[in-house]
Amino acid sequence: MRERRKAHNNAIFLMLETLEPRALLSGVVPLAAPIRPPLIAALRVPLPLSPPLTITTRYGNELMIQGSPWGDQVLITQSGETLTIIANTITSTWPSPDSGLFVYGNGGGDNITIDASVTARVTVVDIGGIADKITANSLTTYVWADSIDIISGIGYINKVTVFDGGVSKAPGDHLAEPIDAGSTIVATSSLWGTGATENDINQGELADCYWLAPLASLAQQKPNELMSLAVDMGDGTYVVRLVNVNIFPNVIVYERVSNLLYTRGNNEFKAITQTPVWGLIFEKGYAYLRFRQNTYNSLGWGYALVSFTTLGYAATDTVLSTVIADSTLVSTIRTALAAHNGVVSQSFSTVPSDSPIHVSHAYSVYSVNADGTTITVRNPWGIDGAAWDANPNDGLLTLTITQFRAAFAKIDITN
Numbered sequence: 001m002r003e004r005r006k007a008h009n010n011a012i013f014l015m016l017e018t019l020e021p022r023a024l025l026s027g028v029v030p031l032a033a034p035i036r037p038p039l040i041a042a043l044r045v046p047l048p049l050s051p052p053l054t055i056t057t058r059y060g061n062e063l064m065i066q067g068s069p070w071g072d073q074v075l076i077t078q079s080g081e082t083l084t085i086i087a088n089t090i091t092s093t094w095p096s097p098d099s100g101l102f103v104y105g106n107g108g109g110d111n112i113t114i115d116a117s118v119t120a121r122v123t124v125v126d127i128g129g130i131a132d133k134i135t136a137n138s139l140t141t142y143v144w145a146d147s148i149d150i151i152s153g154i155g156y157i158n159k160v161t162v163f164d165g166g167v168s169k170a171p172g173d174h175l176a177e178p179i180d181a182g183s184t185i186v187a188t189s190s191l192w193g194t195g196a197t198e199n200d201i202n203q204g205e206l207a208d209c210y211w212l213a214p215l216a217s218l219a220q221q222k223p224n225e226l227m228s229l230a231v232d233m234g235d236g237t238y239v240v241r242l243v244n245v246n247i248f249p250n251v252i253v254y255e256r257v258s259n260l261l262y263t264r265g266n267n268e269f270k271a272i273t274q275t276p277v278w279g280l281i282f283e284k285g286y287a288y289l290r291f292r293q294n295t296y297n298s299l300g301w302g303y304a305l306v307s308f309t310t311l312g313y314a315a316t317d318t319v320l321s322t323v324i325a326d327s328t329l330v331s332t333i334r335t336a337l338a339a340h341n342g343v344v345s346q347s348f349s350t351v352p353s354d355s356p357i358h359v360s361h362a363y364s365v366y367s368v369n370a371d372g373t374t375i376t377v378r379n380p381w382g383i384d385g386a387a388w389d390a391n392p393n394d395g396l397l398t399l400t401i402t403q404f405r406a407a408f409a410k411i412d413i414t415n
Contacts, residue, residue: 050108053087055094059190063097064234069108069129076101076122077115096120098194104234105132107146114141114155121195125233127160128169140224144231144239156228158241164253165288171235174258178287180295184260189275191232196223198364199395201279202382208283209362210302210346212380214311214412215282217342217364229311230281240285245309246292252312255285262296286310304344304362304412313342313414320410326401330372333365333411342414345377347407356386356397357407365411366396375404 050073054066065074065087075086081096100121103112107129114122116137123142126132132149141155146169151157165175177184193200201216203209218226230240233256240255261280288294289310290302308315320329336343343365347357357363363377379385379395388397399407 050088052090055085055087055092057097059099061098062190063094063101065101065103067103067105067108067110069106071109071111072105074103074110074112075115076113076118078118078120083118083120099190099192102232102234107132114138123231125231142228142231156225158228160239160254163239163256165255167256172237174237174256175288176294177258177260178262178284178294178296180297181260181262183263185263187259187261187277189277191230191238191276191278191281192227193276196226196278198378199382200276201380203380206296206299207301208299209380210304211283211286211299211307212279213344213362213364214304214307214342215279216378216380217344218311220364220366221337221340221342230278238281240282241312242285242289243310243312244289245306250309253289255288257281257284257288304346308342308412308414315342315412315414318411318413320405320408327372329405330368330401332413333375334368334372336413337365337367344412345408346410346412348409351407355403355407356384356388358385374398374400
């Protein structure tokens with residue numbers, strides 16, 4: 001029996017020496033070899049792979065890339081009027097779109113690069129999910145991302161920690177509709193179109209000229225900067241970046257609103273035909289923020305200076321007293337417009353009977369003529385609002401310096 005056991009132990013020793021020499025060198029002899037599944041068994045469970053991405057158009061002339069949840073790799077370059085898009089190793093070419101390219105990462109830990117060769121307007125939206133890496137090497141790139149994302153390069157960047165009002169980052173979530181919105185329609189037009197212009201602003205029944213005239217002025221003077229303040233999220237919602245001036249220190253807030261447009265009565269923007277819709281979206285975001293009432297009626301009456309501040313621009317308020325010489329007034333406005341600063345004029349509560357300017361109304365200052373004898377302003381209504389010149393439907397009114405001073409109490413200029 002003892003000889004049989006010894007022979008058996010020798011057999012085990014020889015087997016272990018053959019199969020596990022490293023165990024013997026460590027001075028440990030296992031009683032039994034561990035049972036491990038073959039390596040091929042672990043490879044039978046497929047890892048999620050980044051699928052081909054969907055590239056489509058919307059609103060006629062916007063190009064859109066929809067990402068997946070699986071960590072997409074996207075590189076965009078441009079040659080002439082042709083964009084080359086490499087999305088998850090698949091290459092395609094597209095004509096440069098008039099209204100821009102929108103890349104929606106959908107929060108999957110993406111790596112998105114916009115090459116320096118790109119001159120088309122590109123908007124990258126990657127909010128929610130795990131950290132992404134976004135490289136924006138083009139000045140015409142707009143990035144909307146999470147605060148945890150790694151962003152490098154140039155362009156206009158918004159890093160969102162939270163949305164205002166407790167709104168989540170889940171797709172489609174948004175603030176409640178303004179309680180006095182009345183009937184609404186779904187927006188079917190581009191947010192920015194081919195780019196913001198002052199002619200996109202056409203005020204209606206709401207008494208918020210103090211809000212719309214600064215927007216029109218910024219659209220004329222700083223359209224690229226203005227377009228960094230709002231984005232189409234691609235899920236039926238928009239985000240507007242504003243400054244809450246009701247608390248100190250002032251803080252940036254992100255208002256996320258739905259794509260339902262207000263059409264109550266003589267609607268403020270003729271929303272049924274308004275395109276692009278950015279003016280409506282800014283108005284809707286401010287309806288929530290201004291007094292935290294979430295009503296359009298709360299937008300009634302205000303000051304252009306506060307509006308500029310709410311939009312993120314420091315501004316100065318200059319009263320047009322008789323102490324200021326005509327030449328100083330003209331020089332001040334001309335210098336501001338040359339520097340692409342926003343300029344808004346606000347009228348007196350009474351004006352001369354022959355003036356085309358409406359009382360207690362804000363106008364964006366459009367231009368000063370070459371010899372400094374006239375100033376042209378724009379009515380945010382989008383029409384002149386008075387019989388004054390050959391084109392009553394452009395909103396532009398040209399006044400002599402005397403007429404301007406008789407009608408306007410002050411001007412507000414961004415710094």
